[in-house]
Amino acid sequence: MKATVFLGGGRITSALVAGLRLAKYKPPLVVYDRHPEKLRRLKREFNVSTEHDLARAVSQACLLIVAVRPQDVANLLDDTANCDWAAGPRLVVSLAAGIPLQKLRSKGSSAARWGRAMPSPVCRIARGLTAVTFEENVAMRQRKQVRDFFGHLGSVLEIPEAHFDAFTATFSPSHGYHALATLARSAQAAGLDRKAALTAAAHAIAGGIFYWQESGQTLDELLREAATPGGTAAATMAAMNRAGYERVVAKGLWTGIKQARINARR
Ligand SMILES: NC(=O)c1ccc[n+]([C@@H]2O[C@H](COP(=O)([O-])OP(=O)(O)OC[C@H]3O[C@@H](n4cnc5c(N)ncnc54)[C@H](OP(=O)(O)O)[C@@H]3O)[C@@H](O)[C@H]2O)c1
Numbered sequence: 001m002k003a004t005v006f007l008g009g010g011r012i013t014s015a016l017v018a019g020l021r022l023a024k025y026k027p028p029l030v031v032y033d034r035h036p037e038k039l040r041r042l043k044r045e046f047n048v049s050t051e052h053d054l055a056r057a058v059s060q061a062c063l064l065i066v067a068v069r070p071q072d073v074a075n076l077l078d079d080t081a082n083c084d085w086a087a088g089p090r091l092v093v094s095l096a097a098g099i100p101l102q103k104l105r106s107k108g109s110s111a112a113r114w115g116r117a118m119p120s121p122v123c124r125i126a127r128g129l130t131a132v133t134f135e136e137n138v139a140m141r142q143r144k145q146v147r148d149f150f151g152h153l154g155s156v157l158e159i160p161e162a163h164f165d166a167f168t169a170t171f172s173p174s175h176g177y178h179a180l181a182t183l184a185r186s187a188q189a190a191g192l193d194r195k196a197a198l199t200a201a202a203h204a205i206a207g208g209i210f211y212w213q214e215s216g217q218t219l220d221e222l223l224r225e226a227a228t229p230g231g232t233a234a235a236t237m238a239a240m241n242r243a244g245y246e247r248v249v250a251k252g253l254w255t256g257i258k259q260a261r262i263n264a265r266r
Contacts, residue, residue, distance in 0.1 A: 002028075002062035003049070004149065007076060009033030009042050012095055013067045015124040016153060017046045023126045023152040032057035058083040063149065065117075066094040066104075071266040073099055077107035085109035091142050093117050093132075097168050098264030101135050101161055113138045115146055116161065118168050119153060128154035129171055133161040169256030179205055 006013045009031040017029055029048040033039050039050035051057040058064065058080055068076050073096045085108070093115045094104050104114050115138055119130040130150040134143055143158070150156045159167060180201050187197035212222055227234040 003030045003060050004028070004063045004065065005030045005032065005051070005057050005061035006065045006067050007032050007054075007057065007080075008067035008069075008072075009035070009038045009050075010067065010069075012119065012121065013065075014042060014046075015121045015128075016065075016067075016119060017042060017048050019123040019126045019128065019153040021046050022124075025152050030057060030060055054079055055083045058085065059087050062091070063145065064092045064112075066092065066096060068096070070096040070099050070260075070263040073104070074107065077104070080108060083109075085111050091115070091138070091145065093146055095119065096264070098165060098260035098262075100264070101133070103264075105135065113142060115143070116164060117146065117150060118164065118171070119150060120171060120173055122173055123150075123153035126153055129157065130154065131157050131159050131164065131167045131171070133159055133164060165257045165260045166253070168260055169253045172256075176205060 004027065006016070006029070010033070013031055013033075017031070020029065029046075030051050031039060031042050031048050032051045032054060036052065039052070042048050043050050051060070066073060066076065073094065090111060090113055092104075092108060092112045095117055097118070099116075101114050101116060104116075108114075113135060115132060115134040117130050117132045120128040122128040123130065130153065132143075132146055132150065134146075147156045147158065157167075180198070183201035183204060184194070184197040187201055188194060192200065208222070208226070212219060215222070217225075227237055
């Protein structure tokens with residue numbers, strides 16, 4: 001039986017196989033990496049098959065997932081030139097941030113059809129979000145195969161490739177951790193102890209967003225409900241906006257988008 005094969009057994013592969021196991025995903029999973037100790041750990045923790053030989057890994061794949069850092073993708077794909085693609089995958093999905101389909105297509109087999117996916121590390125608990133995009137020549141059933149695969153790990157969003165870098169810079173859970181850490185630090189500076197500061201900040205961010213998702217109310221309605229004119233929340237938000245809150249967030253996003261493009265050119 002053909003497998004889903006991961007080329008690269010690092011952080012995101014570990015999160016994906018953990019989430020797949022949690023979701024009781026049964027079809028075979030194979031991981032290839034140049035570090036035997038990483039393969040041993042993945043095998044031990046998640047009962048995946050492991051492969052030290054690239055050609056053997058590629059030949060087992062019905063879905064091949066490229067999960068190495070962007071600057072390593074070109075070398076890895078060069079190494080696959082001697083693999084038996086005819087017996088192997090027709091469908092290849094790259095997770096590499098910033099590397100466009102056109103560049104991926106210029107490497108690897110001409111028989112392969114390419115897609116890109118951008119999964120969140122929250123896939124580890126099967127509550128993630130994954131953006132996917134495909135070359136035009138990828139058949140509907142192949143797109144469905146990829147959407148269904150990532151669907152085991154949370155929500156899936158198919159978006160145009162032109163939006164991929166902006167999505168990548170926006171969807172990262174690091175925003176949540178960063179906002180939590182920043183708000184909690186300010187709360188500590190205002191006098192709360194660390195535990196109370198983190199508890200209050202986590203409720204503000206996660207509790208508020210959970211309520212937005214569950215209540216069916218619009219963001220405008222919730223903002224009106226939470227920020228009574230003349231009250232504490234309204235004054236806090238207005239001061240943050242005057243200090244350049246939106247400008248700072250936009251600057252961060254653009255820097256992230258540029259970094260994705262720089263990494264892809266390396
Ligand atoms: N981490 C995330 O949350 C996340 C989320 C979405 C997408 N992504 C994308 O996923 C990709 C992987 O990210 P990651 O964080 O999982 O990276 P990582 O932890 O560095 O894992 C990549 C693994 O692949 C190995 N590798 C690289 N080139 C290889 C080769 N030619 N042959 C065999 N093994 C090779 C690396 O070994 P060495 O350490 O020796 O190089 C490393 O063990 C990136 O392109 C990233 O943009 C990551």
